[in-house]
Amino acid sequence: MNPINAQIQLVSRPQGEPTLDNFKLVEAAVPELAEGQVLIRNHFLSLDPYMRGRMNDGKSYAQPQPLNEVMMGGTVGEVVASKNAAFSVGDKVVGMGGWQQYFVVDANQRGVIQKVDTTHIPLSAYLGAVGMPGVTAWYGLVKIINPKAGETVVVSAASGAVGSVVGQLAKARGARAVGLAGGADKCRYVVEELGFDACIDYKEHRDLKSLSAALKAACPDGVDGYFENVGGMILDAVMLRANAFSRVAMCGMISGYNGEPIPMSAPQLILVNRMKFQGFIVSEHMEVWPEALKELGGMVATGKLKFRESVAQGIASAPEAFLGLLKGRNFGKQLVKLV
Amino acid sequence: MNPINAQIQLVSRPQGEPTLDNFKLVEAAVPELAEGQVLIRNHFLSLDPYMRGRMNDGKSYAQPQPLNEVMMGGTVGEVVASKNAAFSVGDKVVGMGGWQQYFVVDANQRGVIQKVDTTHIPLSAYLGAVGMPGVTAWYGLVKIINPKAGETVVVSAASGAVGSVVGQLAKARGARAVGLAGGADKCRYVVEELGFDACIDYKEHRDLKSLSAALKAACPDGVDGYFENVGGMILDAVMLRANAFSRVAMCGMISGYNGEPIPMSAPQLILVNRMKFQGFIVSEHMEVWPEALKELGGMVATGKLKFRESVAQGIASAPEAFLGLLKGRNFGKQLVKLV
Numbered sequence: 241m242n243p244i245n246a247q248i249q250l251v252s253r254p255q256g257e258p259t260l261d262n263f264k265l266v267e268a269a270v271p272e273l274a275e276g277q278v279l280i281r282n283h284f285l286s287l288d289p290y291m292r293g294r295m296n297d298g299k300s301y302a303q304p305q306p307l308n309e310v311m312m313g314g315t316v317g318e319v320v321a322s323k324n325a326a327f328s329v330g331d332k333v334v335g336m337g338g339w340q341q342y343f344v345v346d347a348n349q350r351g352v353i354q355k356v357d358t359t360h361i362p363l364s365a366y367l368g369a370v371g372m373p374g375v376t377a378w379y380g381l382v383k384i385i386n387p388k389a390g391e392t393v394v395v396s397a398a399s400g401a402v403g404s405v406v407g408q409l410a411k412a413r414g415a416r417a418v419g420l421a422g423g424a425d426k427c428r429y430v431v432e433e434l435g436f437d438a439c440i441d442y443k444e445h446r447d448l449k450s451l452s453a454a455l456k457a458a459c460p461d462g463v464d465g466y467f468e469n470v471g472g473m474i475l476d477a478v479m480l481r482a483n484a485f486s487r488v489a490m491c492g493m494i495s496g497y498n499g500e501p502i503p504m505s506a507p508q509l510i511l512v513n514r515m516k517f518q519g520f521i522v523s524e525h526m527e528v529w530p531e532a533l534k535e536l537g538g539m540v541a542t543g544k545l546k547f548r549e550s551v552a553q554g555i556a557s558a559p560e561a562f563l564g565l566l567k568g569r570n571f572g573k574q575l576v577k578l579v
Numbered sequence: 580m581n582p583i584n585a586q587i588q589l590v591s592r593p594q595g596e597p598t599l600d601n602f603k604l605v606e607a608a609v610p611e612l613a614e615g616q617v618l619i620r621n622h623f624l625s626l627d628p629y630m631r632g633r634m635n636d637g638k639s640y641a642q643p644q645p646l647n648e649v650m651m652g653g654t655v656g657e658v659v660a661s662k663n664a665a666f667s668v669g670d671k672v673v674g675m676g677g678w679q680q681y682f683v684v685d686a687n688q689r690g691v692i693q694k695v696d697t698t699h700i701p702l703s704a705y706l707g708a709v710g711m712p713g714v715t716a717w718y719g720l721v722k723i724i725n726p727k728a729g730e731t732v733v734v735s736a737a738s739g740a741v742g743s744v745v746g747q748l749a750k751a752r753g754a755r756a757v758g759l760a761g762g763a764d765k766c767r768y769v770v771e772e773l774g775f776d777a778c779i780d781y782k783e784h785r786d787l788k789s790l791s792a793a794l795k796a797a798c799p800d801g802v803d804g805y806f807e808n809v810g811g812m813i814l815d816a817v818m819l820r821a822n823a824f825s826r827v828a829m830c831g832m833i834s835g836y837n838g839e840p841i842p843m844s845a846p847q848l849i850l851v852n853r854m855k856f857q858g859f860i861v862s863e864h865m866e867v868w869p870e871a872l873k874e875l876g877g878m879v880a881t882g883k884l885k886f887r888e889s890v891a892q893g894i895a896s897a898p899e900a901f902l903g904l905l906k907g908r909n910f911g912k913q914l915v916k917l918v
Contacts, residue, residue, distance in 0.1 A: 471847065493847045503842035508810065508832045511858035519850035 242270040246555050247310045247340030254295055258566070262295070263311070263559040270342045278347040279321040282337045285555070285576040286314040286367035287562050288401075289469075289492050311339035311558075314372060316356065316363050317578075324348065332356050334366045339558050341578050360541035368401045368573035369547045370537050376522040377405035377467070378532035380489030383525075384518045385465030389414030392459045394478055397469040398439055399426040399548070401573035402491065405536070406467045407436045408545050415465075418458045420474055422568045429571070434546055442474060448505075451477040467491060472502040479509045490519040548572030581609040585894045586649045586679030593634055597905070601634070602650070602898040609681045617686040618660040621676045624894070624915040625653040625706035626901050627740075628808075628831055650678035650897075653711055655695070655702050656917075663687065671695050673705045678897050680917050699880035707740045707912035708886045709876050715861040716744035716806070717871035719828030722864070723857045724804030728753030731798045733817055736808040737778055738765040740886070740912035741830065744875070745806045746775045747884050754804075757797045759813055761907045768910070773885055781813060787844075790816040806830060811841040818848045829858040887911030 244267050251264045273279055291313065294305040305312055315337030319327050324347040327333070335353035337343035345352055356366045368374060387393050393410040397403040398419025407417035407430070419430040419439040427439035438458040445451035455463070455477055462483035468475055471493030478488075493502075510517060539545035550570040552561035558576045565574045583606050590603045612618055630652065633644040644651055654676030658666050663686040666672070674692035676682035684691055695705045707713060726732050732749040736742040737758025746756035746769070758769040758778040766778035777797040784790035794802070794816055801822035807814055810832030817827075832841075849856060878884035889909040891900035897915045904913045 475846070490850045493850055501845040501847050503844050504846040505842050506840040507814070507843040507846075508840050510856055511829045511832055514858045514860060514863070515856075516858075517849055517854075517856040519853045519855075521853060524853070 242272070243342060244268070245270045245340055245342040247338065248555060248558050249308055250295060250305050250311055251308060253297055253307070254292075258292065258295060258563060260559050260563070265556055271344060273321055273323045273344065274346075276324050276346050276348045277344055278319055278324050278327045278333075278353065280315075280317045280333060280335070280337060280343045280345065280353065281320045282315040282317040282341055282343055282578045284316050284364045284367055284551075285337070285339055285558060285578060286371070286373075287558065287565050287570075287574040287576065288314070288373070289565065291562065292566055312336060313339050314367055315343065315578075316366050317343065322347075327353070327355075332358050332363055334371065339555065339576075341555055361537055364549060364551075364573075364575055365540055365547070367575060368549065369405055369540050369545055370533060372522060373401035373573065374405050374536040375529055375532045376491060377402045377409060378536060379520060379522050379525055379528055380467050380491050381406050381409045381465075382532075383528065384489040384516075384520065385410075385467065385487045387413055387415040387465050390416070391464035392416040392418060392461055393465040393467065394418045394420065394455070394459065394463050395467040395469070396420045396442075396474050397492075397568075398430045398436065399434075399572060400469065400570070401547070403467070403469055404430070404434055404547055404572065405545065408434055408539075409535075410465075411435055411437075412539075412544070416459075416461075418455075418463075420470075426571060429548065433548075445477075448473055448477055448480075452480045455481045462486075465489070468493065476505045479504075479506060479513075479515075482509060482513045482515055484513050486513060486515050488515060488517045490517055550574045552576045554578070581611070582681060583607070584609045584679055584681040586677065587894060587897050588647055589634060589644050589650055590647060592636055592646070597631065597634060597902060599898050599902070604895055610683060612660055612662045612683065613685075615663050615685050615687045616683055617658055617663050617666045617672075617692065619654075619656045619672060619674070619676060619682045619684065619692065620659045621654040621656040621680055621682055621917045623655050623703045623706055623890075624676070624678055624897060624917060625710070625712075626897065626904050626909075626913040626915065627653070627712070628904065630901065631905055651675060652678050653706055654682065654917075655705050656682065661686075666692070666694075671697050671702055673710065678894065678915075680894055700876060703888060703890075703912075703914055704879055704886070706914060707888065708744055708879050708884055709872060711861060712740035712912065713744050713875040714868055714871045715830060716741045716748060717875060718859060718861050718864055718867055719806050719830050720745050720748045720804075721871075722867065723828040723855075723859065724749075724806065724826045726752055726754040726804050729755070730803035731755040731757060731800055732804040732806065733757045733759065733794070733798065733802050734806040734808070735759045735781075735813050736831075736907075737769045737775065738773075738887070738911060739808070739909070742806070742808055743769070743773055743886055743911065744884065747773055747878075748874075749804075750774055750776075751878070751883070755798075755800075757794075757802075759809075765910060768887065772887075784816075787812055787816055787819075791819045794820045801825075804828070807832065815844045818843075818845060818852075818854075821848060821852045821854055823852050825852060825854050827854060827856045829856055889913045891915045893917070 319331040333353040395406040410417040430439040658670040672692040734745040749756040769778040
């Protein structure tokens, strides 16, 4: 008899902040495999801020998450049955397995799942530092900010899956890395464990003037590159400290995901400081993945790239963990362990 | 006896909108020339929106205009006396001669004045289409927007010295050119004389919804490139119509020059549409001037690049003409004729 698959579906679209009522746990038997298909047992599910954007129906860079279907999401897992010659039982794979325990896929679709090597790299890292978040950090830092040694790079959400990699890559290039994170514990981790030069606790700075003063102290030579994960007041404060010819990689604006857009207070600074702003989605730049993963995998395997994970237990915990992620309650990469 | 030089000085910094009281007409005899110096009689003075920014004392990309000194500004004129072997009486030159009738310069300083050829190009054009405004248009269009044939390029202040060149260069590259200008006369000129595909009279659209609808009608395939001269609501409206991977050349934000910064309403669209914004100052890109001036000069000489001038008469009229420029009362390149 086939195993039972528990999955989380989106059953209504959040108005503003999502709630547990937007999600529903549904169970069904795993179907029989057709020729070419593979059955994967998901070991870890990745929770990421971009998922909030997909829960809306409006215009965005991706199709909205359909209602009454399994929530989309990246996963790593193990092949437990295969009718495809390219995949064997026991293979470890990464793919878009969704918020569920099992995942059936036609493995003849190129790129839909990828085998991964767990000899030197833990399986979960393929959802973080050696996966989409890591490549996101790499693209924004290397292709947009492109820091020179001695320049100052600032990154928001610095203890998170993306931000932590941005700072460590910047340090590896001889730049000064300054993080922004919420709370003393996260800031201590960013400096002491990840090796950033400084980290500002944004929760201690509730207005633009205070935050801008903290940035001035942490960045005495100004800001040459900013990796934007949050938007809102933090972006305004960084722009006040931006140097001429500074670059801003626009990766996420989590502060505006739940409601009305948050304006940029002083766009004329783009002109005054001859800044470059560039928005990007890493899935549109597949050409950089091999180069990025090579650097990231090598750094993780040799212990030069550190990361931290917040792990929720069991598929039923995914909605709660996701709401916590949107509030910054996670510490490092947010995962759900499914086995 | 040396001629009397009348000049306009800045005597106080405007709070908000400038007034005539901020300026003063001062007369003094032209000094004797020292070795290496040249005396130039200015024929035309260029008035440009950037001058408003320099009248402030705050942080900007350029030194503030000093008080009680001649206003800085670009000029074209004729050498009337020379103690420099490289320049002869009768030579036509372009330089930063200031708001005055005469101008003494050490012509051994490289690049401080440049000889120009008026055989096929009128002298005044070296302050417009074949000068700083033209190269500004060229840089933003070619180096930042870089339109492909069939793409849509929008430019604000489309009948002005910069905007008119942006649209004509875009058309020359096979793109669709859409202008924004204030008033039916300017819009008619932009379409009928300059050859833009469409022009929107922003004065007929007093709110974002109306302006955005007009842009949708004028740009049925969305906006791929935007050349920003004004800021404020027009930028917000264009961002609502921006295509994926669109580029915004930030050249000026005249709407915010007089007072409080005008916010950008929806900066998350930079991310959603993976846009690139880039601020620039053309004087920092001297390496492109020869290539740009070659194309611009060739197009003017052969009648392929059209332009229009608003000409005020006499140095005393410069302050009034400048205030009019800030209000969009000029029609085409604003000059002051000094001879």
